[in-house]
Amino acid sequence: MEIKVQDLMIRSGVKFGTSGARGLADDMTDFVCYVYTRGFLQHLESVGELEPGGTEVAIAGDLRQSTDRIMQAVRRATADMGYTPVNCGRLPSPAVALYGIVNHIPAIMVTGSHIPADRNGIKFNKSAGEILKADEAGIRRQSVNVEETLFEDAKSFSSPLDEKWILSGVAREMYVRRYLDVFPSDCLADMRIGVYQHSAVGRDIILEIVKGLGAGAVALDRSDTFIPVDTEAIRPEDVELARKWAAEDSYDAIISTDGDSDRPLIADEKGRWLRGDVAGILCAKYLGADSVSTPVSCNSAVEKSGYFHTVSRTRIGSPFVIASMMEASESGAQAVVGYEANGGFLTNSDISLFARTLRALPTRDAVIIHLSIILLASQEGKKLSELIDDLPERYTASDRLKDFPQEESKSILELFDSGDAGKDRTKADDVFGALCGNCRDIDRTDGVRMTFDSDEVVHLRPSGNAPEFRCYNEAATPNRAGELNTACMKILASMKS
Numbered sequence: 001m002e003i004k005v006q007d008l009m010i011r012s013g014v015k016f017g018t019s020g021a022r023g024l025a026d027d028m029t030d031f032v033c034y035v036y037t038r039g040f041l042q043h044l045e046s047v048g049e050l051e052p053g054g055t056e057v058a059i060a061g062d063l064r065q066s067t068d069r070i071m072q073a074v075r076r077a078t079a080d081m082g083y084t085p086v087n088c089g090r091l092p093s094p095a096v097a098l099y100g101i102v103n104h105i106p107a108i109m110v111t112g113s114h115i116p117a118d119r120n121g122i123k124f125n126k127s128a129g130e131i132l133k134a135d136e137a138g139i140r141r142q143s144v145n146v147e148e149t150l151f152e153d154a155k156s157f158s159s160p161l162d163e164k165w166i167l168s169g170v171a172r173e174m175y176v177r178r179y180l181d182v183f184p185s186d187c188l189a190d191m192r193i194g195v196y197q198h199s200a201v202g203r204d205i206i207l208e209i210v211k212g213l214g215a216g217a218v219a220l221d222r223s224d225t226f227i228p229v230d231t232e233a234i235r236p237e238d239v240e241l242a243r244k245w246a247a248e249d250s251y252d253a254i255i256s257t258d259g260d261s262d263r264p265l266i267a268d269e270k271g272r273w274l275r276g277d278v279a280g281i282l283c284a285k286y287l288g289a290d291s292v293s294t295p296v297s298c299n300s301a302v303e304k305s306g307y308f309h310t311v312s313r314t315r316i317g318s319p320f321v322i323a324s325m326m327e328a329s330e331s332g333a334q335a336v337v338g339y340e341a342n343g344g345f346l347t348n349s350d351i352s353l354f355a356r357t358l359r360a361l362p363t364r365d366a367v368i369i370h371l372s373i374i375l376l377a378s379q380e381g382k383k384l385s386e387l388i389d390d391l392p393e394r395y396t397a398s399d400r401l402k403d404f405p406q407e408e409s410k411s412i413l414e415l416f417d418s419g420d421a422g423k424d425r426t427k428a429d430d431v432f433g434a435l436c437g438n439c440r441d442i443d444r445t446d447g448v449r450m451t452f453d454s455d456e457v458v459h460l461r462p463s464g465n466a467p468e469f470r471c472y473n474e475a476a477t478p479n480r481a482g483e484l485n486t487a488c489m490k491i492l493a494s495m496k497s
Helices: 005-012 030-046 067-080 093-103 133-140 170-180 203-212 236-248 276-286 318-330 367-379 384-390 406-414 421-436 478-495
Strands: 002-004 015-017 020-024 056-061 084-090 107-110 119-126 143-145 192-198 216-222 253-257 264-267 291-295 310-314 336-339 345-347 351-353 356-358 361-365 395-401 439-443 448-452 457-462 469-475
Touching: 002 005, 005 015, 005 030, 005 133, 015 133, 020 030, 030 067, 030 119, 030 133, 030 143, 056 067, 056 093, 067 084, 067 107, 067 119, 084 093, 084 170, 093 107, 093 119, 093 170, 093 361, 119 133, 133 318, 170 203, 192 203, 192 236, 203 216, 203 253, 203 367, 216 236, 236 253, 236 264, 253 367, 264 276, 264 367, 276 291, 276 336, 276 345, 276 367, 276 384, 291 318, 310 318, 318 336, 318 345, 318 361, 345 367, 361 367, 367 384, 395 478, 406 457, 406 469, 406 478, 421 439, 421 448, 421 457, 421 478, 457 478, 469 478
Parallel strands: 056 084, 056 107, 192 216, 192 253, 291 310, 291 336
Antiparallel strands: 002 143, 015 020, 020 119, 107 119, 253 264, 336 345, 345 361, 351 356, 395 469, 439 448, 448 457, 457 469
């Protein structure tokens, strides 16, 4: 039988987009995962990035219960197309991506990132790194031929392959050495670092790296049950845990990641988690970046700090950040980096550190954030909290309305997009003026971002892959940002029909 990937999206309920394929684990049947994987590899063949004949394809996964089964389906699709699947084991997303980049081969990560345990996903990387928007469209266009007898039932994968799938530790070691071979072995000496392990796939790797650089590292709260830690919407229990650990013991920093260990969490000595877009500024500063690419929703302190020669704003999503970084490199920028609001940090340039070279890694990474911010504080003789205090006083808050039809989201955005700039600002004043004053600018890079004379921001954006409406706010104090976000959410809820 033949099935188009675009049709599979509708038929299965497993959506495909910026983060690859994601959905309920029960919906991610072996058939669905097999077709998505073949669609990805067929696309690479169609654009001349892959030729059949024994080329390796790296495969790794996170610690979810459903990951093993999905990895097997991915493996079978890879082998059936004549490629050699390499089992890189349970590994961070940036680690398997790095392995693919170094070896010039595709890399596939089975992960649902930060989403609940009953869900999962597949993230696809080309030999140069993450798939971009043009690749997404190319994959959707693929038609895949599948034998109807290949799968015994809807959920259980039965592989007829007899050969043993060899587990390779090379990708893991390559990722660890990426840091231990560049940063001095004693650069974290005299530092005490808490590593919140929970169920993050990189929990032992991160502990190994910071210990290898001389830190007194303490493992905290390891879990055998998957915990959906979201670095952009930190759970109240994780906020309380960090404060408790800081009160009970003395740490220079507490670090962690989300489930696939590409998005960082880092807390100061008081146990306060940094927002990802603040962590990104500090990391870029330490690395000496001259060009920074970041989504339009991120904190404007990056411009106001004056640390960087060029700041480019993009639509939300790592493919847009990567495309912007590529443009910066092509224009001659020497130290090109990017980051997202979730804290994921990307490098498009080789970075010189300690007379050594940290290779570019144009995909979200967490460890570079951890090390850079801790070392920036040490370099400047400050605590982490003091680094934050040095930044311009800009604070952000965000929330979302669930079960918000995308048609209604579109109608709200159209209120501020009449084609007449003056009328649009007047409409912004009518809706939000009592909160923020007069609107002076509207940016439509991604959604509608309104900046008011008070220098406060209201940014409205519908989710790209879910019936949700998001609101991002920025203000001069954290309390004001939170108050503004709460008030805006009430306004938006009242606008829902």
